[in-house]
Structure formats: structure tokens, C-alpha cells
Amino acid sequence: MLAADRQSHPMPGEIVPEQKFVPTISFTDVPSGKYVRHVVEGHDLLISRLRDDIYVVENLCSHQRQPLARGRIVGGSIACPVHGGMFDLRTGCAVKFPASRPIRIYASRVVDGIVEVDVGGA
Numbered sequence: 001m002l003a004a005d006r007q008s009h010p011m012p013g014e015i016v017p018e019q020k021f022v023p024t025i026s027f028t029d030v031p032s033g034k035y036v037r038h039v040v041e042g043h044d045l046l047i048s049r050l051r052d053d054i055y056v057v058e059n060l061c062s063h064q065r066q067p068l069a070r071g072r073i074v075g076g077s078i079a080c081p082v083h084g085g086m087f088d089l090r091t092g093c094a095v096k097f098p099a100s101r102p103i104r105i106y107a108s109r110v111v112d113g114i115v116e117v118d119v120g121g122a
């Protein structure tokens with residue numbers, strides 16, 4: 001799925017929080033296989049690119065609430081620089097001990113070459 005198309009689809013009867021997409025950085029500013037830290041409207045984000053897809057997670061490890069920035073991307077996951085817990089960038093799920101709880105992910109899209117991130121409903 002292209003980054004421009006990625007939005008969650010609610011289940012019937014599900015209450016959907018209000019979306020608020022805000023512009024962040026240029027798609028081309030994110031090298032493939034890397035991430036860029038960006039703070040927007042109080043949200044500390046890691047905007048990553050896996051091939052041509054953008055994934056956005058909160059810059060906060062769920063293990064001991066330390067920043068994930070400076071962690072390496074391995075495959076499709078980011079490794080926490082503090083204890084080495086890992087999280088799938090696509091889902092936010094913890095995939096390696098000692099992390100066991102997910103991290104927050106954000107919906108994103110690319111509009112006219114700019115990565116927009118949904119910070120609504122927080």
C-alpha cells in the first residue's frame with residue numbers, strides 16, 4: 001500500500017476520532033531505510049521510509065518511556081537504543097524483549113510531495 005493511501009478503515013459501529021492531517025517534511029527528505037525525527041504540534045515523531053512507504057511512530061519506547069531516536073532500523077523494525085527492545089514500524093507492535101507493549105503509530109499520507117501526519121484524536 002502506498003503511503004499516500006494509508007489510512008485506517010473503521011469497523012461498523014466504531015467511533016472514529018477526528019482526523020487532523022498536518023504537513024511535516026518532504027518525502028524526499030527521508031532516505032529509504034532511515035527515519036527523520038520531527039516535532040509537530042507537540043507530537044515527537046519518527047518519520048521512517050521503507051522503500052516507497054512512509055511509517056510514523058511516536059518517539060517514545062513503551063518499555064521505560066525513553067526516546068527511540070538514535071535507534072537503528074533493522075528490517076521493518078526500530079531498535080530502542082536503551083535496552084534493545086524492537087518495534088515493527090508498520091504496526092507499532094513490540095517484536096523483541098524487553099519491549100512487550102506497542103508504541104503509538106500515526107496515519108500518514110503524502111500530498112504534493114509532503115508527508116502529512118494525522119495528529120487528531122489524540
Ligand code: FES
Nearest residue numbers: 061063080083085
Ligand atoms: S527503554 Fe526501550 S527497551 Fe528499554
